[in-house]
């Protein structure tokens with residue numbers, strides 16, 4: 001018999017929510033969750049944690065809808081979780097972009113200005129308000145999930161997976177501890193560690209790449225009424241991180257094919273110049289108050305849609321990730337898609353061939 005029915009490799013927000021989804025749907029499978037470090041040590045710890053109800057494609061809109069409901073349910077079940085509803089403001093030149101991108105549940109509504117006088121709206125740019133936005137301290141949320149999971153699974157931290165060998169009956173994971181773990185099915189949720197030699201040959205055909213992500217911390221305290229301001233034409237946003245007492249400015253950095261282990265986590269002069277140039281177009285006073293920030297990276301798929309897919313002929317190894325800077329906001333839906341692929345019956349149906357909550361059938 002295998003050591004575990006399902007082994008989840010990677011204890012970030014996606015891996016933890018995959019384990020959470022599996023054990024919530026069915027308490028019977030023996031689940032192991034492994035991380036080479038402590039949980040929430042990767043991209044999840046550095047995440048800005050913004051969830052907004054939008055998506056550029058039909059699938060992402062579906063994932064966003066599912067995730068929004070799932071986070072609302074988690075927050076209702078445990079109000080101490082660090083998930084905070086937030087007012088939403090969008091700036092865009094093209095009204096059709098707002099209509100195309102935002103879910104109807106976001107109820108985009110034209111507005112005159114962004115409240116608070118923080119940003120100047122450039123000529124030719126419209127302002128909208130919306131609903132259904134929240135942000136989380138993703139590191140703390142991931143740790144809280146791991147705490148609730150601990151009695152329900154085998155949590156093995158500081159245990160690096162050094163090779164993944166799919167076989168006819170199960171998958172053998174070789175571990176940094178010198179031992180092995182066999183599992184009937186394995187979920188790889190490696191965040192930006194796509195090139196880990198343990199699974200690189202399995203993951204390479206996905207064509208996913210790793211991009212640097214930079215966000216600046218703005219040295220100004222948000223008020224309870226402040227909301228997120230999304231600069232649609234820049235793929236950037238200003239987020240009031242109330243729990244940390246400052247704003248965060250996220251913009252799009254185009255530095256590709258970085259390695260999470262060797263990436264310089266310090267802000268570079270080029271990072272600051274690019275971010276200041278972008279922020280100055282809307283809020284020059286804030287740009288002057290940005291001297292610190294966070295630098296890490298994330299995995300992106302060729303289509304910019306997240307990937308949930310089997311990697312081996314036997315269908316025993318499933319990849320979940322490459323969410324392209326949206327791994328927090330889409331994680332619950334990716335977890336549901338993963339559980340569907342693993343044939344874990346959606347809660348309440350009792351039948352593995354019923355359509356799952358994301359529309360997929362659980363039987364392959």
Ligand SMILES: Cc1cc2nc3c(=O)[nH]c(=O)nc-3n(C[C@H](O)[C@H](O)[C@H](O)COP(=O)(O)OP(=O)(O)OC[C@H]3O[C@@H](n4cnc5c(N)ncnc54)[C@H](O)[C@@H]3O)c2cc1C
Pocket residue numbers: 009010011012013014015016034035036037038039040041042043044045046047048049050051138159160161162189190191192193196198213214215294295296297298320321322323324325326327328329330
């Ligand atoms: C600065 C920044 C801002 C962001 N802002 C947002 C945002 O506002 N909204 C949003 O939705 N998303 C955002 N993201 C993206 C989001 O944070 C990621 O998509 C998400 O955290 C990915 O989660 P994950 O679980 O896949 O990866 P990770 O959190 O990186 O977890 C992967 C885990 O795998 C483990 N691991 C790696 N190799 C091995 C091995 N060999 N053996 C065992 N374990 C291993 C690592 O230790 C790590 O804990 C942001 C990302 C960054 C960097």
